[in-house]
Amino acid sequence: MSDEIEGSSSAAQGAQDTETPPQDMGLLGRLAWALSPNSTETDEEETGAPRNGSAVPGVGNLRAMRVEDVAIPKVEIVAVPADIELADLIETFRDSGFSRLPVFDGTLDTPMGMVHLKDVALKHGFNGNGGPFSLAPMLRPLIYAPPSMPIGVLLQKMQTERMHMALVIDEYGGTDGLVTIEDLIEQVIGEIEDEHDTSEDAYWVQEKPGCYLAVARTPLDEFQAEIGMTLVEGEDVEEVDTLGGLAFMLTGRVPTRGEVIPHPAGVQIEVVDADPRRIKRLRVRLPSDLGVRAAAEEGAEAPLSETEA
Structure with missing residues (x-):
């Protein structure tokens, strides 16, 4: 059995080691590997996803779909102003169910970053010793992406920069939409439901x-x-x-x-x-x-x- 595996592996490497991703790659690494030119020939056959985008999840969507295809429109973005009070911020987290919220100065076209629920909870919720509330020290950076960027490129950028949220910026520099890493991965593996989603057993x-x-x-x-x-x-x-x-x-x-x-x-x-x-x-x-x-x-x-x- 092992001889057969070694033999087939050697034969594959003799041509070019492009048919399988390296074993030490994580999930995002394997998705990034799927974007390499050597993998483009068989993606449509393996995933069933046409090259111009598809409602069917598949690796082919990483190249075929653009950020604008999966972004949440600007009018639907849940964001908070930089001068928000702690009680209002917690209420926004509770009502939206999101763990990350964009922060803006004046309007959403002037984004300042992102606030994470965990940062707020650790400083002002769990230990109760956070002192006076200030949002600025808890701000984290955001990725800014054009609408035409392939979602696979944005996914690689999110992995490299360790950021899970991006704002879509139009040609005039204004905010056009929002994308999370979950939105991108769902185009490959299908819908992801977390602990706060309604269970399958209960309508x-x-x-x-x-x-x-x-x-x-x-x-x-x-x-x-x-x-x-x-x-x-x-x-x-x-x-x-x-x-x-x-x-x-x-x-x-x-x-x-x-x-x-x-x-x-x-x-x-x-x-x-x-x-x-x-x-x-x-x-x-x-x-x-x-x-x-x-x-x-x-x-x-x-x-x-x-x-x-």
Whole structure:
């Protein structure tokens, strides 16, 4: 067995050692190796990704796709001003669910860097001895990338400079969008879900009374039974099966991340996560009266106070 492996390895090296990446490479190193000219001939055959970009994850996307293809538009960027207070910064981290936030001076076209949740927590959260809050000492640098840069080049740059976030800069020097290293890797290996994503076994979680975080494929009939409301009627009942389909029906298009879609019944549907092709996660807020009712139902088993009695 070992003789066969050694023989085949020697034969490969005799031609040119380009068919397999070095074994000591990490994940990003192997992705970078895939960008080498010697690997271009077989990428499309192996990954099934055409050279002009594809919705199908694959190594070929590293060359075929540009930064503008995966960037979050400027209007959807969650960022904070340089003079933000600690309480507001923590609230922004909590509401967005992100661990890194761009920091700007005045407008997003004047970026100053990035703040990491871990830096804030270590200095002002875990030990409680951080002293007066100042954002400037915690700022980390950002990468600036043009929209036309191949995503494979940006991925290599992120690996080399050990930065996981980049701002997309237009020809006039203004901010055009934002890209994270996760956005790039997802184009190769598919969607990545972290600990804060809704689990596969649960279509939704109730964040608080009257507020639900749900995946787009949540069956609409099950969710309607949960909230006690009818969100589709008439002919639409046969056309819409999921929450994501409901959002699409209400807008007539694929809504963008961060967009809030009003429902005629008073429900608000916020697009928490989406890409140009599909919706991934939604936050559904019930009308205030239903939210109060849900809270009351949760506390129905609690003993009544003397005043209530």
